[in-house]
Amino acid sequence: MKPDIAWPRNDYSRVPFWLHHDEDIYALEMERIFRGPAWSYLCLEAEIPNPCDFRTTWVGDTPVIVSRAKDGVIHAFVNRCSHRGAMIVRELRGNAERLVCLYHRWCYSNAGELTGLPFRKGLKGEGGMPEDFDMKAVSPQRLKVANCHGMLFGTFSDRAETIEAYLGEFGIGMVRRFLSRPVRILGYSRQRIAGNWKLYAENLRDTYHASLLHEFFVTYGVDRATQKGGVKMDARHRHNMNHAYAGSDSQEEAKAAYADTAARLDRMQLRDKKLLNYKNEFPDGMNLAAPTFFPNALLIQINNTLGTRQIRPKGPGAHEVFQTLFGYVDDDEAMTRHRLISANLVGPAGFVSMEDGEAIEVIQKATRSSPEGCEVIEMGGRGPVADQAHRVTEAPIRGFWSYWAELMGVEPAGGIR
Amino acid sequence: MTVSPETRELLTALMAEYAMAIDEDRLEDWVELFTEDCDYRVVTRENVEQGLPNVLMWCDNKDMLRDRVDSYRHVNVYNPHYDRHVLGPLRFTGEKDGAWTFDVSYSLFQTTLEGESRLFSVGRYRIEARLEGDAARLKTVTVIADTGLVPSLLATPI
Ligand SMILES: [Fe+2]
Numbered sequence: 001m002k003p004d005i006a007w008p009r010n011d012y013s014r015v016p017f018w019l020h021h022d023e024d025i026y027a028l029e030m031e032r033i034f035r036g037p038a039w040s041y042l043c044l045e046a047e048i049p050n051p052c053d054f055r056t057t058w059v060g061d062t063p064v065i066v067s068r069a070k071d072g073v074i075h076a077f078v079n080r081c082s083h084r085g086a087m088i089v090r091e092l093r094g095n096a097e098r099l100v101c102l103y104h105r106w107c108y109s110n111a112g113e114l115t116g117l118p119f120r121k122g123l124k125g126e127g128g129m130p131e132d133f134d135m136k137a138v139s140p141q142r143l144k145v146a147n148c149h150g151m152l153f154g155t156f157s158d159r160a161e162t163i164e165a166y167l168g169e170f171g172i173g174m175v176r177r178f179l180s181r182p183v184r185i186l187g188y189s190r191q192r193i194a195g196n197w198k199l200y201a202e203n204l205r206d207t208y209h210a211s212l213l214h215e216f217f218v219t220y221g222v223d224r225a226t227q228k229g230g231v232k233m234d235a236r237h238r239h240n241m242n243h244a245y246a247g248s249d250s251q252e253e254a255k256a257a258y259a260d261t262a263a264r265l266d267r268m269q270l271r272d273k274k275l276l277n278y279k280n281e282f283p284d285g286m287n288l289a290a291p292t293f294f295p296n297a298l299l300i301q302i303n304n305t306l307g308t309r310q311i312r313p314k315g316p317g318a319h320e321v322f323q324t325l326f327g328y329v330d331d332d333e334a335m336t337r338h339r340l341i342s343a344n345l346v347g348p349a350g351f352v353s354m355e356d357g358e359a360i361e362v363i364q365k366a367t368r369s370s371p372e373g374c375e376v377i378e379m380g381g382r383g384p385v386a387d388q389a390h391r392v393t394e395a396p397i398r399g400f401w402s403y404w405a406e407l408m409g410v411e412p413a414g415g416i417r
Numbered sequence: 418m419t420v421s422p423e424t425r426e427l428l429t430a431l432m433a434e435y436a437m438a439i440d441e442d443r444l445e446d447w448v449e450l451f452t453e454d455c456d457y458r459v460v461t462r463e464n465v466e467q468g469l470p471n472v473l474m475w476c477d478n479k480d481m482l483r484d485r486v487d488s489y490r491h492v493n494v495y496n497p498h499y500d501r502h503v504l505g506p507l508r509f510t511g512e513k514d515g516a517w518t519f520d521v522s523y524s525l526f527q528t529t530l531e532g533e534s535r536l537f538s539v540g541r542y543r544i545e546a547r548l549e550g551d552a553a554r555l556k557t558v559t560v561i562a563d564t565g566l567v568p569s570l571l572a573t574p575i
Contacts (some may be wrong), residue, residue, distance in 0.1 A: 092463070103538020187464040190566045216491045268491060271480035320566065325471050340472050344485075349473045349571035350461065355494045357570035 003028065003403075011407055012401040013382050014374040017367035020196035025408075026316040032296050033407050034060025034313075036359075037157040039166045041297030041310050042066050042143075044324060045150040046183040055093035058312045059154060064143065065089050065099070066152060069110040076143040077112030077210045088140070090173035093264055114139045147174060150179040151299075151308070167293060168234035174241060174291040177282060178299045178306060182329040186339065189323045191348040195360035196405070197296075197311050197319035200278070203356050204292040205396035207231055207242045208379045211258070213359055216351040218258050219268050220276060222302070223288050223352070226253040230389040237385045238294035238415065244391070246278055246287035250343030275344060275351075278303040279335075294403055302352065302358075305342040317364060323347055384416055420509050424517065428546055429507060431553045432521055434466075436502035439574060444486045447574065452547060452554045453479045459575055461565035464542065470503075473562075473571060484494075485574075495572035499528040515530040515548045516556060523560075525575055538575055 003025060016169060019025055034040060042060045043066050044140040046249050054067035056079055063079035065088065079103040081088050088101045098115065099108045103348060107116040114135040122128025143154035146163035148170075153163055164172060193200065203209070210225075217223040229244030255265055270276065278287050281304065289301040298309040306327065312320040323346070327339045345351050367373060380393025385402065388395060398416070405411040431450065438447035451457065459474040477484045489495070505522035512518070518539050527537040545557035560575045 093467075093503075187467070188471035189461070189471065189473055190463075191570065192566050192568055194569065213494065215494070217487060219492050264491065268482050268487070272478060272484055275481065275484065336470070338568065340475060341477070343472055344475060344481075347473055348567035351488060351493065354570045354572055355436060358494065358496045361496070361569060 001027065003410060005410045005412075007405075007415070008374060009381050011385075012398040012405070012414045012416070013377050015377060016371075016402055017375065018371045018372045020364065021368055021371075021414065023316055023317055028408060030060045030062070031405070032409065034409055035062065037155065038295050038407060039146065039153040039155045039160060039163055039293075040295060041153045041293065041308065042145070042152040043310075044179075044183060044185065044227070044308065044326065045074070045147060045152055045323075046185055046326070048074070048316040050095065052095045053093070053095055054096065054099065054110070055414050056089055056091070057310070059143070059156070060313055061315075062188075063087060064154065065112065066113070066145075066154075067099075067110045070097075073111070074145050074147060074152065075111045076145045076152075078140045078142075080140055081106055082114050082138040082140055083117070088127070090214045112140050112142055124129070131229070132155050147293055149176045150183060151175050153297075167239065169234075169291060170232060170234050170241070170290065172237050174289070174299060177284070177289070178301065183326045184329045184331065184336075185326055186325040186327055186336070186343075189325070189347040190313070191321045191323075191357060192318060193357045193360050194221075194318050195320060195364035196316055196374060197313035198400075199360045199363055200311050200321060200356075201292070201295065201400055202397045203360060204290065205231075205240045205242075205400055206393035207396070208244070208393055208394050209359070210391070213355045214352045215261060215264075216345075218254065218261050219264050219367060220270060220344070221251075221254070221265075222394065224249055224254050224257070226250075226257050229391050230387065231286070231372045231391060231393055231396050233385070233399055236403060238403035239292060240292040240396035240399065241289065242391065242396075243286050243290070244288040245285055246280075274338075274341060276303065277338065277342075279338070293402065299344065301344050303342050304339050305346050306321055306339070323349075418509050418511070420512075420517075424548070425507065425509075427548070427551075427553050428517060428519065430548060431555070432504055432507065432542075432544075435555070436504055436523075439499045440502055442500075442573075444489065444573070448479065448482045448486055448554055450481060450555050451479050451558075453555050455479050455555060456480070456557045456559075457482060457555075457574070458558075459560040459562060460569070462561055462563050463563055463565040473567070474574070489572060491570060497530050498573075500529065500573055501526045501534075516545055517548070518543070518545050520544070523575070535568065536564075537568055538562050538571075540564060540575075 048068045051070045065079045066076045078396040087102045145152045218259045226249035227244045228248035232241045292298045296311040310322045385399045431444040443479040505526045507519045509519045525538040527532040563565045
């Protein structure tokens with residue numbers, strides 16, 4: 001199937017609204033992106049530290065088990081019994097030598113191989129499976145797994161690039177930056193947003209909105225467009241990193257730039273300033289870093305809050321944002337407490353993130369009735385996409401769409417990449 | 418455990434006002450129900466059962482609560498809605514030096530400006546309240562939400 005997308009422009013500065021609402025587009029995304037040659041973020045290695053540990057996750061709308069076998073090797077396979085299609089594992093996580101489907105007790109190894117089934121040879125010579133039944137041939141579909149410094153990625157496709165080529169030097173470097181020390185998982189948060197998953201992917205690449213929608217950033221000086229920062233992409237422009245440096249602008253510059261909020265800059269003060277304490281722990285000095293990887297991943301640092309986010313599409317009109325917060329094994333109690341206090345900034349109730357859910361939902365609501373309408377994406381320029389040393393830009397969103405169109409097989413004639 | 422009718426009534430009224438203050442958008446009054454050295458946090462059952470400390474919201478003193486409310490009033494943008502809490506009875510778990518601990522189940526419904534209601538969150542509070550003369554104040558409120566999958570976003574407190 002080739003959907004008929006009439007791109008008004010070949011630089012993705014216009015994106016049809018209906019792409020956020022269409023069932024066929026959604027089904028094709030699951031096939032060509034999430035079950036195609038993209039690498040999806042699965043979970044952190046630190047979540048399955050021991051032999052026989054497993055946890056469940058999602059790749060697009062496919063349920064997946066990530067597990068560590070006895071020999072330490074990490075596997076990922078579809079969480080669907082070969083027999084009648086039941087979910088094999090229903091828990092979020094666990095430790096087991098074999099995984100057993102509840103329905104007819106079919107048994108799987110940690111590597112996802114079907115290893116046994118009850119009454120295979122029948123009972124007292126009656127019933128049972130045919131002699132030549134091949135358990136191996138019906139084992140659940142496996143994903144290729146890549147472990148990038150403790151961040152696990154998976155792909156269903158044999159055609160996928162290596163993870164090194166996919167993330168690029170830039171991406172690998174960012175993962176290494178976040179996961180340079182052994183990680184301690186602090187916990188999870190989940191948010192279900194009534195909007196298409198691509199609206200969240202766009203949001204992560206939209207540095208223009210950050211200091212406008214999230215007024216907390218500006219009011220309390222956590223992050224303003226007047227700070228030193230920018231956007232940096234991989235060569236294919238499918239991933240992006242928004243970043244900024246703490247304390248690199250002045251109150252006067254900020255007041256001039258944010259005339260509407262200027263009055264508030266002096267008046268509003270936090271009574272308890274520890275919320276915004278920042279202990280620099282990275283050699284590069286950034287207090288805000290948000291590298292996002294196509295199609296479903298984000299690493300996020302806001303001050304000393306560190307986490308990953310995984311986008312889990314739930315049909316064309318909804319997605320879950322699954323956030324894993326972490327610190328480091330060598331954090332002392334005071335540092336863990338500080339990270340948790342800083343966590344007030346992020347997540348479903350975060351001072352600088354709660355607005356995203358609302359912005360996405362009101363787009364989904366308002367665009368349904370406009371099949372002919374388009375997003376206008378020209379901030380930061382038209383034409384070819386490139387890195388920028390400022391954040392008044394939406395260029396990385398156009399980069400996202402260019403790679404989306406490539407994988408979907410729907411690029412316009414002369415489409416930029 | 419034995420709880421005098423007066424104490425039970427006082428703490429029940431405290432929780433009723435807690436819920437109504439949020440539902441009537443009197444967040445400043447809600448803050449006043451807490452002690453200065455209070456601890457308010459929202460956690461999820463998923464994290465608690467895995468022994469993980471993550472918080473959705475954490476104010477470890479009354480100033481942080483005031484900051485949150487100020488931020489809602491002047492800084493943050495969220496989904497316009499009405500809240501409606503429905504609380505269960507108090508189950509007392511202990512008393513020490515005038516501080517009572519108890520659990521309360523809650524359901525929190527949200528209604529849009531166009532009148533559409535939905536179940537927003539269900540869970541329980543673990544509460545420590547202090548009696549000071551005839552008044553009761555909240556020292557610790559830990560919201561343990563069964564609803565770990567937050568619908569849309571979490572702004573106004575639970
Ligand atoms: Fe945002």
